[in-house]
Amino acid sequence: MQEPVREAVVRFDTRAEFESQFRACLAAARTRLDLFDPDFAVFPLGSSEVDASLREFFRRGGVLRLAMHSPAHIEGHYPRFLRLLRDYGHLLGCRSTPKGLRNLTDSFCIADDLHLVRRFHSAHMRGEASFALAQAVELPRHRFDAIWTESFSVLQSTTTGL
Numbered sequence: 001m002q003e004p005v006r007e008a009v010v011r012f013d014t015r016a017e018f019e020s021q022f023r024a025c026l027a028a029a030r031t032r033l034d035l036f037d038p039d040f041a042v043f044p045l046g047s048s049e050v051d052a053s054l055r056e057f058f059r060r061g062g063v064l065r066l067a068m069h070s071p072a073h074i075e076g077h078y079p080r081f082l083r084l085l086r087d088y089g090h091l092l093g094c095r096s097t098p099k100g101l102r103n104l105t106d107s108f109c110i111a112d113d114l115h116l117v118r119r120f121h122s123a124h125m126r127g128e129a130s131f132a133l134a135q136a137v138e139l140p141r142h143r144f145d146a147i148w149t150e151s152f153s154v155l156q157s158t159t160t161g162l
Contacts, residue, residue, distance in 0.1 A: 039069060
């Protein structure tokens with residue numbers, strides 16, 4: 001049995017610390033993950049550890065939604081993630097923002113409306129992670145929902161592969 005996540009806010013300012021907090025958020029997720037980043041270049045979506053964690057998350061029925069400005073980095077650098085899309089496309093949605101939202105520069109991951117990892121600006125590693133703090137998730141949740149509504153589908157799995 002997994003230990004309950006205790007309330008915590010952790011600040012970070014390096015890529016290694018960001019990746020560690022993202023993995024902790026992924027491990028804490030049970031039913032839903034919503035991520036926004038301009039291109040997901042710093043998210044370790046192509047690593048074997050994240051692949052294994054996401055596969056377990058999907059096997060439990062979890063749903064993942066990614067919103068981004070461009071899917072080019074994922075298409076060119078994350079073949080494991082593209083296989084996840086093929087295998088779990090019914091639980092994984094990817095959307096791209098319209099031109100009017102391309103000025104958004106923050107980056108965040110929300111798990112179960114309870115846990116949050118966010119970088120204040122996507123060009124920098126400085127940010128914070130909040131665990132078991134629903135109030136910290138409120139504003140990013142509203143932002144993500146608005147971004148998701150305005151965005152259009154990309155990276156869809158098809159019968160020809162991808």
